[in-house]
């Protein structure tokens with residue numbers, strides 16, 4: 001089964017591979033535009049980005065399934081939550097979607113996002129590390145390594161695969 005992944009981010013690729021490990025799959029990681037802002041600022045926009053990546057992968061390449069994983073934030077009365085969404089697209093069927101774990105971002109991080117910055121560079125500055133988004137991610141930093149970005153996206157990808165199996169059950 002050929003799986004098209006709408007991102008080359010290693011944390012996302014790792015997650016999809018972990019979720020499909022009970023299939024003998026071929027994975028193709030592709031730079032597919034999310035067609036939303038590079039820092040989505042709502043659940044809605046983040047879901048749209050995930051669906052666009054999954055659809056874009058399937059529309060432009062040969063494969064059975066397109067997967068899109070997208071990170072964003074959602075404003076609430078409690079503060080700014082990290083949010084993550086995934087979409088799985090098969091030809092001729094509606095997208096399957098699933099959401100990931102959420103935690104509040106500290107105010108000193110949230111204020112930069114509200115001011116228009118992207119989380120990735122803000123996290124790198126805050127931690128004095130490089131490319132956090134490809135590694136443990138903000139979720140890894142603020143959960144003291146208990147759940148890193150690949151773990152979080154693995155959960156999302158498993159929710160997608162499970163729903164795909166349920167929809168196609170014999």
Ligand SMILES: O=P(O)(O)OP(=O)(O)OP(=O)(O)OC[C@H]1O[C@@H](n2cnc3c(O)ncnc32)[C@H](O)[C@@H]1O
Nearest residue numbers: 007009038039070071118119120123133137138139
């Ligand atoms: O190459 P792509 O797939 O675009 O990977 P990305 O790391 O940019 O991931 P997203 O576009 O899905 O994430 C949207 C934005 O949120 C940031 N982001 C999301 N989750 C993050 C995390 O856990 N740690 C650091 N940055 C994160 C990221 O830098 C983007 O600006």
Ligand SMILES: [Mg+2]
Nearest residue numbers: 034038039071
């Ligand atoms: Mg991005």
